Amino acid sequence: MFKLSVNVGVIFGLSSFFQLSAAELELFADSDVIGKPQIITAAYEDTFIKLARKYNLGYEELIQANPSVDPWLPGEGTEIVLPTQFILPKAERQGIVINLPELRLYYYPDGESGRVITHPISIGRMEWGTPLGRSEIISKAVNPTWYPPESIREEHAADNRPLPKVVPPGPDNPLGKHALRLSLPGYLIHGTNKPSGLGMRVTHGCIRMFPEDIEALFENVPIGTPVRIVNEPYKLGWTDNGFYLEAHPPLDEQTIDDAWTMTELTRAFVAATSEGQGTSFSWELAEVVAMRSLGIPEFISAERLATPSQHSK
Structure with missing residues (x-):
């Protein structure tokens, strides 16, 4: 073995x-x-x-x-x-890219090809899943007022935690102090009044960020910025000395078995090699990395193809 x-x-x-x-x-x-x-x-x-x-x-x-x-x-x-x-996720390196299994957001500032900004996020829990697809920022709000949807108010009422129809700005507002509204109806990228829960599946579908992270993003992201929400539990990446695989546990609502894992790994491989990169990597190593799912880039090439450059050490 x-x-x-x-x-x-x-x-x-x-x-x-x-x-x-x-x-x-x-x-x-x-x-x-x-x-x-x-x-x-x-x-x-x-x-x-x-x-x-x-x-x-x-x-x-x-x-x-x-x-x-x-x-x-x-x-x-x-x-x-x-x-x-x-x-980096395989989505186009433009605007905001959100990878749900990774619980992470990437922002590519317009006109600045040499840098990327990344932050941890919380996303929708299983029964309130965050939707995949393309969107864009359509408005921005400081100290937003929250109008809880009826479905959320019903859920809270069933738990003896009633919500008002309107939650004004302040320490009890779960949107925090900054919110970016998406063109997906009802969905926001916003802050939080409970940062200790950041980096988990705990929301009703919105993207939640640390207060300091959403404030920085809010100041830099213009209205019209494209947003792409993707599902990439396995990210295959290339450096000048070979392939690396970063594996995350798939979303809970997906049916996972060995065949599914191999299919997703194959998709990641095809996406990477379609860009003209080498094909010398170990499936055996890739399977081990996928099973471990440490969320860390791990070397999976069959052999090192070159001496690592300074930035890939």
């Missing part, structure tokens, strides 16, 4: 670890991989919720990358992998 080492250097296929300080990352023309991996040592008071906010990550991202660590009591001195390296 094939075994994949869990040594961190092998997991990433890379050797250097250092701290990033922002959600803005450099894009390279010859690579689908952005960012750098990090490892930190937990302090006594750390929890995954605290670390997620500090490093601009989602709660589930930290869970996936550290499956053997207690998220509430990591323990002083415990090494924590921060999943701060990403393979």
Whole structure:
């Protein structure tokens, strides 16, 4: 049976670890991989919720990358992998791209081909799924008023948590202080008054962001910005030394079996190789990475094709 080492250097296929300080990352023309991996040592008071906010990550991202660590009591001195390296989704690199299984948003500033901004998000839970497809930003609001749909008010009433017909701006408004309205009727990209739940499937279908993230996005995204919502649990990316695969657990509402996994991996492979990249990668490695679903780019080429360049180390 094939075994994949869990040594961190092998997991990433890379050797250097250092701290990033922002959600803005450099894009390279010859690579689908952005960012750098990090490892930190937990302090006594750390929890995954605290670390997620500090490093601009989602709660589930930290869970996936550290499956053997207690998220509430990591323990002083415990090494924590921060999943701060990403393979870009295969969607067009324009405007906003949201990858649902990844619980992450990417923003490509107009006219700036050398950078991308990425943030963790929350999305709709299973019975309130966030829809796939193309959309655009049609309006922006500071201190938005929330008009809960009747379906949400009925749900809250059934749980003895009645909602008013109108929720004004303020600390009790779940939209937070900033909202971007999509052309998909009823859907927003917005902030939150409960940031501790960021990075999970907890919304009624809207895209939820940390308050500081939506504020920054709000200031930079013009009305008319295209928004693409995709479903890519397996992202295959290329650097100048070979293929990397980043695997995330598929959405709960999808029926998952070995055939489905292989079909999705094949789709990712076809999307990558259609761009004229090499085809030398190991299906055996890819299957292992897909099963682990750590949410981290992992090297899956059958052999290294070149000496890694500086930005892919």
